[in-house]
Amino acid sequence: MDETKNIQSADASEELEEVEVHYKEMSPARMVMRRFFRSSLSLVGVVLLVVLFAFSFLGPPIIHACGYEWGETETDHTPTIKRATRTESVTTTDAEGNEYEIIQFVEEEVGVNYYASPSLSHPLGTDEKGMDIFIRLMYGGRVSLTLGFVVVILETIIGIIMGGISGYFGGKIDQVIMRVVDMINCIPTLPILLIASVVIDSWNVPTEMRIYYLMLIMTVFGWSGTARMVRGQILYLREQEFIVACEVMGIPTWRRIFKHLVPNIMPQLIVSMTLGLGSIILYESTLSYLGLGIPLPYAAWGTMISSSTDPVTMAFYPNLWVPAGILIVIAVLAFNFVGDGLRDAMDPKSKR
């Protein structure tokens, strides 16, 4: 009898302990992680991003170690026989009066293996200069991904600071910042960029350094949209009672802006960041086209697409531009997936 009683009481205490454990709460950071990885789309996004980064940054050294012979700017100089795209037809008449049309296909041996079709030595063929497309995709990814990331983050930081100051303090500061934003928005970007490209050319900037100038220029012209959005949101939020509560609590101003206001505009910020990333990668190609971006022979995804603009390349050599396009699409999608996932995970009101 006594024994059973003991067992019962032991059971009861165990149950109590279980109840205690059940009540233990997860820390907010762990909850965010858990919600993020519970969504399969955000997992897909993370995997895609990891693959893309590995492809770009780890790809070249690995593939070279495996004996891949082509480099980023290396031209394939193997002599090849090319059937020229041009045909000639000559009409002749023989002695009997029959008319013949002779069509001549011109084949010539050239010193550069350009427009090569995909083969074992060139998995995606070569471009019009005889450079290997596959390896250029890898090196191009380095430029495009770094550029996209850095510019989006810089834009957002500047946008949060300027928009936050503008929206929170209002009055004259708001007027000044918003007029600067208006100015940036209404200046036609292209002429300014043309001028800037000439100026930078005249400075004799080394080719490797041009990417930093490019980042700078894109940030200068890009932060205004974010700043406007942040300002609008803060104008709405600062009238909320929990901000008045901050005032009563004597919370310092910077803390009010960056701890109370900015976290509440994270969803909108993440959406604008993920959307901005794709357009920045494409924008880079425009700038490259103007001679402001990554100059040839260096590769970037945008540049690779924009260099195949003639109808012949578009029609007959899709291997020049389709792979770069696909990679851009994948990058943008992956960022969107991760952004959506983060936004949902950081919303405390979403389901656990």
Place this chain on the structure above:
Amino acid sequence: MEEKLNNPTVNEKDYILEVDGLKQHFPITKNFMGKTLTSLKAVDGVSFKLERGKTLGIVGESGCGKTTLGRTILRLYDVTEGSAIYTTVNDKGVRESRDLAKLSKKELRELRTQLQLVFQDPYSSLPPRMTVGAIISEAVRVHNVVPANEVSDYVRLIMKRCGLQEHYYDRYPHEFSGGQRQRICIARALAVKPQLVICDEPVSALDVSIQAQIINLFKKLQREEGISYLFISHDLSVVKYISDNIAVMYLGNIVETGSTADICTNAKHPYTQALFSAVPVADPHRKSEPAALEGELPSPANPPKGCKFHTRCKYCTDKCRELPPPSVEVNEGHFVACHLYAEIQ
């Protein structure tokens, strides 16, 4: 600005807050020089005294300036005129008085821990993306109320005292009901060890059973901590229950003030009488009286001349239309601002 009263008279009552002629006018139109042409007189010359450790209830209908009064005392707006003397007593019994209306922003920040506000709406007054623990501990950390390594334990203690379980620490406000949220608001205000808490209709957004819990929590905290309350409400039964003194506000002025018993049983001002006659009685057979008050509250941007209540007062005379009534002491501590208080009974 800062006067130190080193020898408090023994008989003198210890007032924590003495408001004198406080005015809060919001500009509506300005001329091109920036001078205010017309203004909304939300609080128009309010005077009252609040004893340390006691509760002063402020009642009045919607739009009479109750909330503005509370926020003006906390300097959430820049005071137009008047003074609000806040007196602290340190460990040695030395009293120090400061005029809240004239303090600079920096001096005010040092006082922020001593004056707190509990909001009407527990849904919008908590930041949605912070956990309960972070909300309560934030001001504690900012003002170094307790040493940094003890903050977490201290906050849990405060939560317990406000009727919140400790494991709520890492939860978000949206997971709680209105009553629990109001407990979080109270815990947040209480965590910085305030002397004076201004309660801005803290229970009007809650249902009745929860109201009783929250009010009892307020009373319990007052007993334990000796906090003084300025309790703003339009619910007379709530105010009657919690207050030691009541002030009745009408259109930016206090029309009658006195002890709770005086106001409830021996109201002199026709507006106070009308307010109390409008309290519903739980008796289905009781014949309903004709409406004691007719008409709307006049616009505070253009208040009536003379006694502000004359437009709705059934005893109104010519004198009321011309002369603003002075505040007369009819009983000890019972003041009425009415020309006719002696005649109306």
